[in-house]
Amino acid sequence: MSNKNLVISIDAMGGDNSPRVVIEGLALAHKRNPDIRFLIYGDEAKVKAEMAKFPSLEGICEVFHTQEAVKNEDKPSHVIRNRATSMYQAIEAVKQGKAQAVVSAGNTGALMAISKMVLKTIQKIHRPAIITIMPHEAGRYVMLDLGANTECDGINLAEFAIMGNIYAKCALNIDRPRVALMNIGAEEMKGKEEIHVAAHIIKSTHLNLNFIGYIEPHEIPRNKADVIVADGFSGNIALKSVEGTCHLITRLVKNSIKSSIMAKIGLLFMLGAAKKLKKTFDPRLYNGAMLVGLNGLSVKSHGGADALGFSVAVENAAKLVARDLVGSIRRELENVDLDEISQEAYYDVY
Amino acid sequence: MSNKNLVISIDAMGGDNSPRVVIEGLALAHKRNPDIRFLIYGDEAKVKAEMAKFPSLEGICEVFHTQEAVKNEDKPSHVIRNRATSMYQAIEAVKQGKAQAVVSAGNTGALMAISKMVLKTIQKIHRPAIITIMPHEAGRYVMLDLGANTECDGINLAEFAIMGNIYAKCALNIDRPRVALMNIGAEEMKGKEEIHVAAHIIKSTHLNLNFIGYIEPHEIPRNKADVIVADGFSGNIALKSVEGTCHLITRLVKNSIKSSIMAKIGLLFMLGAAKKLKKTFDPRLYNGAMLVGLNGLSVKSHGGADALGFSVAVENAAKLVARDLVGSIRRELENVDLDEISQEAYYDVY
Numbered sequence: 001m002s003n004k005n006l007v008i009s010i011d012a013m014g015g016d017n018s019p020r021v022v023i024e025g026l027a028l029a030h031k032r033n034p035d036i037r038f039l040i041y042g043d044e045a046k047v048k049a050e051m052a053k054f055p056s057l058e059g060i061c062e063v064f065h066t067q068e069a070v071k072n073e074d075k076p077s078h079v080i081r082n083r084a085t086s087m088y089q090a091i092e093a094v095k096q097g098k099a100q101a102v103v104s105a106g107n108t109g110a111l112m113a114i115s116k117m118v119l120k121t122i123q124k125i126h127r128p129a130i131i132t133i134m135p136h137e138a139g140r141y142v143m144l145d146l147g148a149n150t151e152c153d154g155i156n157l158a159e160f161a162i163m164g165n166i167y168a169k170c171a172l173n174i175d176r177p178r179v180a181l182m183n184i185g186a187e188e189m190k191g192k193e194e195i196h197v198a199a200h201i202i203k204s205t206h207l208n209l210n211f212i213g214y215i216e217p218h219e220i221p222r223n224k225a226d227v228i229v230a231d232g233f234s235g236n237i238a239l240k241s242v243e244g245t246c247h248l249i250t251r252l253v254k255n256s257i258k259s260s261i262m263a264k265i266g267l268l269f270m271l272g273a274a275k276k277l278k279k280t281f282d283p284r285l286y287n288g289a290m291l292v293g294l295n296g297l298s299v300k301s302h303g304g305a306d307a308l309g310f311s312v313a314v315e316n317a318a319k320l321v322a323r324d325l326v327g328s329i330r331r332e333l334e335n336v337d338l339d340e341i342s343q344e345a346y347y348d349v350y
Numbered sequence: 351m352s353n354k355n356l357v358i359s360i361d362a363m364g365g366d367n368s369p370r371v372v373i374e375g376l377a378l379a380h381k382r383n384p385d386i387r388f389l390i391y392g393d394e395a396k397v398k399a400e401m402a403k404f405p406s407l408e409g410i411c412e413v414f415h416t417q418e419a420v421k422n423e424d425k426p427s428h429v430i431r432n433r434a435t436s437m438y439q440a441i442e443a444v445k446q447g448k449a450q451a452v453v454s455a456g457n458t459g460a461l462m463a464i465s466k467m468v469l470k471t472i473q474k475i476h477r478p479a480i481i482t483i484m485p486h487e488a489g490r491y492v493m494l495d496l497g498a499n500t501e502c503d504g505i506n507l508a509e510f511a512i513m514g515n516i517y518a519k520c521a522l523n524i525d526r527p528r529v530a531l532m533n534i535g536a537e538e539m540k541g542k543e544e545i546h547v548a549a550h551i552i553k554s555t556h557l558n559l560n561f562i563g564y565i566e567p568h569e570i571p572r573n574k575a576d577v578i579v580a581d582g583f584s585g586n587i588a589l590k591s592v593e594g595t596c597h598l599i600t601r602l603v604k605n606s607i608k609s610s611i612m613a614k615i616g617l618l619f620m621l622g623a624a625k626k627l628k629k630t631f632d633p634r635l636y637n638g639a640m641l642v643g644l645n646g647l648s649v650k651s652h653g654g655a656d657a658l659g660f661s662v663a664v665e666n667a668a669k670l671v672a673r674d675l676v677g678s679i680r681r682e683l684e685n686v687d688l689d690e691i692s693q694e695a696y697y698d699v700y
Contacts, residue, residue: 263622
């Protein structure tokens with residue numbers, strides 16, 4: 001990336017071990033992307049103490065002191081009223097045009113609530129959605145919604161498909177992403193009605209999405225689709241089921257190796273293959289979920305992410321700024337009246 | 351098990367490679383449970399040709415010729431009208447009291463539809479649910495519903511909790527199973543309203559369930575609950591996400607070993623540990639989902655299961671007969687008026 005005007009605002013006080021991990025992450029991101037500049041919001045003394053360890057950050061960072069920080073247990077209804085937090089100020093910087101994206105490792109609910117209130121939803125989008133990148137057997141795909149909307153109707157899902165399509169183009173460099181609706185069967189009438197309506201709306205738009213129909217969760221890792229669309233409840237269930245299974249298998253493998261000397265010897269021979277495999281599943285390399293559908297980029301780093309993880313979230317944000325994700329979504333929607341299409345779709349399905 | 355009157359009816363024509371795999375499976379089940387007798391429904395010539403390979407089955411099997419078999423693509427609405435199929439006849443045998451359970455590897459939708467129509471739902475249960483046994487890091491748990499009910503209200507979920515509780519007692523020998531509702535957050539107001547209502551109903555019954563609240567999918571493998579309750583859509587999504595992730599990891603591990611000579615050598619040392627691990631996840635050992643909530647036991651073996659898998663489904667059925675699952679559910683419900691409790695719960699939650 002060589003965009004000299006790329007500025008990202010950073011909530012330095014979110015996540016475990018902040019601001020240490022955050023600043024370390026910025027130093028890492030800077031090494032690989034020397035052109036990004038940072039506006040850092042947080043406890044000035046603590047932030048500057050950490051920055052002193054990384055002379056490379058001098059000159060590309062501006063630090064703004066904030067009195068307060070959003071806590072993990074803070075309720076969204078509470079945090080949106082408190083402009084004094086580092087998170088609020090970092091998001092506000094995007095609204096004011098001082099930065100083009102914000103990255104925070106803080107409380108997800110708070111980040112979503114403040115981002116939604118401050119940055120506002122893109123015109124024509126009814127509801128923003130949480131999107132992230134995941135690994136499949138031959139590369140990566142994107143999935144949304146992961147929890148912003150517990151209940152969705154057909155038009156919400158269709159909007160997620162449109163946004164996911166553009167996200168996959170920008171973040172994964174795929175020309176014509178294969179878009180699928182997550183469902184519990186491949187047949188046309190399986191699953192929930194809102195999914196049937198969404199399928200109908202997607203097929204009816206003039207957007208010409210590369211819509212491949214329904215996908216069942218066990219088919220997702222088989223490189224069949226690039227964009228998986230779901231309501232926030234099901235998407236969250238799928239994401240956490242994958243996460244739980246990965247952890248379960250890792251724990252069981254570790255235990256079974258620990259309990260056998262032969263297996264320990266075997267592991268020595270397998271270190272190369274194991275490392276490669278670990279990299280495929282390293283959650284740090286997929287860090288940086290975001291609320292897509294707002295007039296600005298708000299990226300969530302995992303609260304427990306280390307410096308490498310935080311740097312990946314920052315780079316993800318930078319990439320989406322450079323590719324103009326927000327502008328692309330706006331342009332894509334200019335000539336579409338989803339409400340009208342959905343009205344027709346409801347008549348057709350029912 | 352030493353129940354001399356244990357009779358199980360078998361749909362010999364369901365699943366891949368039937369009736370070969372089915373008959374082989376019965377021979378395996380017989381070896382470990384010599385007291386079970388079988389009523390076998392299917393193409394008599396084919397069934398008897400397979401049985402000829404297993405003299406041990408003589409005297410404990412009765413074969414009933416059926417003209418037709420349910421096909422994979424048959425619609426439920428179609429199969430419930432055709433009494434001539436092996437599946438229909440095998441289920442009918444349970445209704446007539448000739449057998450105490452039926453096992454079929456055929457079309458799931460068909461098995462559910464015929465079982466529901468022929469065996470009927472237990473009084474006071476609004477909707478039966480599909481339940482299965484799954485592995486966690488220290489043993490096994492049960493999960494329902496896995497797809498019988500796409501949309502559920504609070505009372506449906508509460509009934510699933512009651513049935514799952516008894517199923518876990520019978521199938522896993524757990525005295526006081528820990529029952530949890532699957533949700534996307536642990537906090538009381540997270541997730542869907544029907545889940546909140548269900549939690550309220552479960553707490554309000556006199557059944558004294560060991561209800562531990564909500565569980566998120568990534569916590570399930572950590573041995574935190576014995577019964578996971580979900581609507582059929584979310585349960586199916588979770589199950590298939592776990593399945594897909596297991597396959598993905600297995601494929602990637604195999605590929606990475608294949609591509610490295612060092613790793614191949616390492617594998618030789620690890621065979622013992624790998625075998626142990628494989629056994630923990632061997633889907634054959636968890637074979638035998640069932641529709642719980644009917645006046646009779648109807649067990650579904652995986653269509654692609656081999657003989658070992660089919661024998662596990664048969665043994666699972668036998669165990670649940672011996673423990674009187676159906677009678678236990680009936681007795682548990684005798685003194686509970688869930689409709690009344692749910693009425694109150696709705697007032698409390700809304």
